[in-house]
Amino acid sequence: MPIINSKAIASAQGDTPPTMEDFLAGNEGDSVLLPPDANLEALAPRLSGLRSIDVEFPAFTDGRGFSIAKQLRRMGFEGALTAAGPLIPDQYVYALQCGFDQVKIDAETFERFGADDFTAALDAFSLTYQRGYIHAAGPSVNVFEARAAARSKK
Amino acid sequence: MSSLKHKGKGPQVMTANGLRQGPVVYMRKDYSWSTVFAEALQTEDEAIIAAMGEAAQSASEANLIVGAYFIDIDPATSEPARYRERFRMNGPSFDPGRPTHIEHAEKTGPIHLSET
Amino acid sequence: MYRYDEFDTQFVKSRTAQFREQVVRRLDGRLTEDQFRPLRLMNGLYLQLHAYMLRVAVPYGTLSSDQLRQLAHIGEKYDRGYGHVTTRQNIQFNWPELVDVPNILDDLAAVEMHAIQTSGNCIRNVTSDPWAGAAKDEVEDPRPTCELLRQWSSLHPEFTFLPRKFKIAVTASENDRAAIRAHDIGIKIVRNEAGEVGYHIYVGGGLGRTPIIAESLNEFVSREDLLPYLEAIMRVYNRYGRRDNKYKARIKILVQETGIKQFTQDVDAEYAAMTPADVAVGPEELKRIAAYFAAPKFETLSDKDEAFDKAVILDPALSRWTQNNLGQHRKAGYTIVNISLKPTDGAPGDITSEQMRAVADLADKYSFSELRFTHEQNVVLPHVKRADALAIYKALQDAGLADANIGKVTDIICCPGMDYCALATARSIPISQAIAQRFADPERQHIIGEMKIKISGCINACGHHHVGHIGILGLEKAGVEFYQLTLGGDATETAVVGDRTGKGLSQTELIDGIERIVEFYIETREGQERFLDTYRRVGIAPFKEVLYADH
Numbered sequence: 178m179p180i181i182n183s184k185a186i187a188s189a190q191g192d193t194p195p196t197m198e199d200f201l202a203g204n205e206g207d208s209v210l211l212p213p214d215a216n217l218e219a220l221a222p223r224l225s226g227l228r229s230i231d232v233e234f235p236a237f238t239d240g241r242g243f244s245i246a247k248q249l250r251r252m253g254f255e256g257a258l259t260a261a262g263p264l265i266p267d268q269y270v271y272a273l274q275c276g277f278d279q280v281k282i283d284a285e286t287f288e289r290f291g292a293d294d295f296t297a298a299l300d301a302f303s304l305t306y307q308r309g310y311i312h313a314a315g316p317s318v319n320v321f322e323a324r325a326a327a328r329s330k331k
Numbered sequence: 332m333s334s335l336k337h338k339g340k341g342p343q344v345m346t347a348n349g350l351r352q353g354p355v356v357y358m359r360k361d362y363s364w365s366t367v368f369a370e371a372l373q374t375e376d377e378a379i380i381a382a383m384g385e386a387a388q389s390a391s392e393a394n395l396i397v398g399a400y401f402i403d404i405d406p407a408t409s410e411p412a413r414y415r416e417r418f419r420m421n422g423p424s425f426d427p428g429r430p431t432h433i434e435h436a437e438k439t440g441p442i443h444l445s446e447t
Numbered sequence: 448m449y450r451y452d453e454f455d456t457q458f459v460k461s462r463t464a465q466f467r468e469q470v471v472r473r474l475d476g477r478l479t480e481d482q483f484r485p486l487r488l489m490n491g492l493y494l495q496l497h498a499y500m501l502r503v504a505v506p507y508g509t510l511s512s513d514q515l516r517q518l519a520h521i522g523e524k525y526d527r528g529y530g531h532v533t534t535r536q537n538i539q540f541n542w543p544e545l546v547d548v549p550n551i552l553d554d555l556a557a558v559e560m561h562a563i564q565t566s567g568n569c570i571r572n573v574t575s576d577p578w579a580g581a582a583k584d585e586v587e588d589p590r591p592t593c594e595l596l597r598q599w600s601s602l603h604p605e606f607t608f609l610p611r612k613f614k615i616a617v618t619a620s621e622n623d624r625a626a627i628r629a630h631d632i633g634i635k636i637v638r639n640e641a642g643e644v645g646y647h648i649y650v651g652g653g654l655g656r657t658p659i660i661a662e663s664l665n666e667f668v669s670r671e672d673l674l675p676y677l678e679a680i681m682r683v684y685n686r687y688g689r690r691d692n693k694y695k696a697r698i699k700i701l702v703q704e705t706g707i708k709q710f711t712q713d714v715d716a717e718y719a720a721m722t723p724a725d726v727a728v729g730p731e732e733l734k735r736i737a738a739y740f741a742a743p744k745f746e747t748l749s750d751k752d753e754a755f756d757k758a759v760i761l762d763p764a765l766s767r768w769t770q771n772n773l774g775q776h777r778k779a780g781y782t783i784v785n786i787s788l789k790p791t792d793g794a795p796g797d798i799t800s801e802q803m804r805a806v807a808d809l810a811d812k813y814s815f816s817e818l819r820f821t822h823e824q825n826v827v828l829p830h831v832k833r834a835d836a837l838a839i840y841k842a843l844q845d846a847g848l849a850d851a852n853i854g855k856v857t858d859i860i861c862c863p864g865m866d867y868c869a870l871a872t873a874r875s876i877p878i879s880q881a882i883a884q885r886f887a888d889p890e891r892q893h894i895i896g897e898m899k900i901k902i903s904g905c906i907n908a909c910g911h912h913h914v915g916h917i918g919i920l921g922l923e924k925a926g927v928e929f930y931q932l933t934l935g936g937d938a939t940e941t942a943v944v945g946d947r948t949g950k951g952l953s954q955t956e957l958i959d960g961i962e963r964i965v966e967f968y969i970e971t972r973e974g975q976e977r978f979l980d981t982y983r984r985v986g987i988a989p990f991k992e993v994l995y996a997d998h
């Protein structure tokens with residue numbers, strides 16, 4: 178499945194990570210695929226051993242994964258975080274803003290838009306109103322912080 | 332869009348909205364589209380109905396129309412059987428001197444169902 | 448009122464450019480309709496029963512005369528010369544073409560307006576008290592808080608694909624004119640014992656299929672904590688709100704199913720896990736926003752105006768208008784003019800481009816260029832000198848806007864229903880017209896007194912029928928419209944969902960039945976009792992009896 182991140186478009190990545198259930202049942206492995214209703218507390222004790230986490234988006238209209246990313250980052254997860262599902266270009270930016278490193282989309286969605294649409298979406302906005310959601314490759318300026326900076330210059 | 336099949340009874344008419352301008356449209360017997368219900372092709376012939384479904388499908392894929400579906404026609408009146416569809420055909424019942432679909436179309440020029 | 452700074456301007460510009468691009472992608476087929484739908488909805492663009500419909504955001508109902516003139520222009524250039532004021536203080540155009548919408552958004556951006564989040568499963572346009580900044584009973588002007596929420600909720604990366612739409616309302620008065628407890632989150636600005644201003648948060652209200660009055664979640668959230676606290680609520684909802692069933696996806700169902708106690712704990716836990724200071728916006732910024740809402744330069748006036756009082760005595764129509772349409776202003780010598788968009792023969796909430804211009808001119812001349820749209824689908828001139836009321840009344844007569852029926856039986860809230868809406872099960876506009884005609888006599892309206900009739904064309908309840916003193920829901924069976932009645936609903940600080948009377952009625956039965964209900968109320972009321980008071984005293988049974996008397 179095509180992977181898109183803010184640096185480059187990587188092509189298909191080999192294996193799908195084990196499900197959360199399988200991951201928790203074993204005591205090895207450094208990658209996992211979380212369902213959209215994942216119980217993050219159950220994952221917490223194993224978090225430091227994880228190198229990469231995929232979060233499943235069952236449909237592009239289902240935004241649970243955005244909050245999961247936010248919570249995982251807050252829990253201290255620093256590994257690779259991937260949004261896996263049929264996300265559309267505009268959501269790719271949201272995903273990065275919420276803490277994902279990349280999106281892994283199905284071939285059909287990818288083909289319909291093409292890589293250009295995804296990279297172009299990064300340029301749509303340079304501003305965001307929400308604190309804690311800036312991303313260097315997309316909306317890199319928080320409006321409230323920019324205003325505060327302008328005030329302190331005066 | 333999945334294939335367009337009708338689940339209804341009796342004569343069928345194909346309807347949709349124009350993608351670019353949004354008006355309610357009906358399929359004519361040459362598979363082109365009209366904003367006038369009276370010009371709509373009404374048929375019970377399954378072969379023609381299947382061809383209408385395909386024509387609507389390709390019109391959707393060609394980005395001319397949006398949301399195509401079949402509607403049931405009441406054979407007694409030759410009008411849409413469902414109450415909602417009669418409203419779509421007639422326009423709002425409250426219309427204080429506002430142009431009807433047709434007058435509006437005359438004012439703004441023809442409905443564009445092509446790429447240009 | 449608020450003015451965009453360079454950032455706001457750039458943001459809205461980016462948004463319109465983005466939507467222009469999305470329309471191009473839709474027209475050339477790169478976006479399928481399924482993919483385009485949520486994107487167009489998040490720009491307020493619907494495909495309705497007959498055509499596209501564009502809903503323009505009027506943040507918390509406040510707009511300037513120039514903005515209203517631009518809406519008039521848009522109505523004329525791209526639509527059919529009118530707009531429709533909605534129950535969420537927005538305005539919608541019923542006939543735009545998809546190819547024109549990017550241009551309309553440009554025209555809106557030119558006057559600091561947009562259509563962001565007037566639809567879709569995101570945080571919708573925040574609503575508020577239409578008398579904000581003018582009302583005598585408010586703790587403070589609620590609009591700086593609303594504006595902060597508008598900015599914070601705009602294209603929120605995390606909360607734009609929620610289980611369902613999300614509505615927030617803010618009031619700062621004991622008298623709730625914003626129906627806050629019918630909202631997903633209701634915010635009441637309060638002052639605590641220490642004299643600090645903060646927020647009483649209600650959660651889980653909403654109408655629709657399962658009408659529920661919001662419950663109290665937190666009695667005092669400090670100013671700085673508002674955004675972090677709301678973020679905690681939103682995150683709990685985004686993660687755990689139901690997504691398996693559209694009709695159970697609103698936060699009210701989550702609150703009901705979890706129980707308010709557990710839900711409170713979940714929100715508190717989420718709040719405890721975050722660093723509020725990283726989310727909050729500092730006092731300097733709150734001050735910056737609030738400064739835009741500083742009171743206009745009022746003159747020192749007396750409430751006495753002999754010329755006006757004399758004119759009122761001489762003209763019964765003017766006297767009625769004064770009584771019904773003027774609200775109490777916090778400054779002596781000033782008044783709040785409520786302009787009715789409820790003529791006997793029109794569609795509730797419709798306003799023509801010509802009328803928009805007339806009202807904009809009045810705002811320039813008499814009300815510091817400021818206007819409001821109300822959730823009851825009327826227009827307000829918030830800051831008018833009493834001495835100017837007579838001139839305004841005359842100008843409104845010329846514009847066909849002098850109906851003196853605010854708060855009366857013909858001041859009906861009514862959704863577009865089957866005449867325009869793709870989701871409708873029955874028409875609502877003809878019902879409101881039939882009621883308005885039946886009770887057209889102003890003397891009779893006066894005798895009846897305060898009466899809130901609310902009509903929805905389907906179970907989605909955009910017409911707020913559950914909280915109408917008399918609520919009407921349009922349904923359909925086998926191609927015939929029929930109407931279900933609720934009685935005793937209330938959208939104010941004493942909010943309650945009305946009681947269903949029973950069997951549905953045809954249009955004729957309905958109008959006759961309502962008339963009998965009203966007559967029964969007049970015979971039964973004691974002293975100064977409003978309809979609602981009498982209903983609460985005697986209960987539904989006798990009303991049901993008269994309603995179904997001819998069955």
Ligand code: SF4
Pocket residue numbers: 862863864865868869870871872903904905906907908909910
């Ligand atoms: S209540 Fe129903 S008919 Fe009325 S506007 Fe809402 S969705 Fe449409």
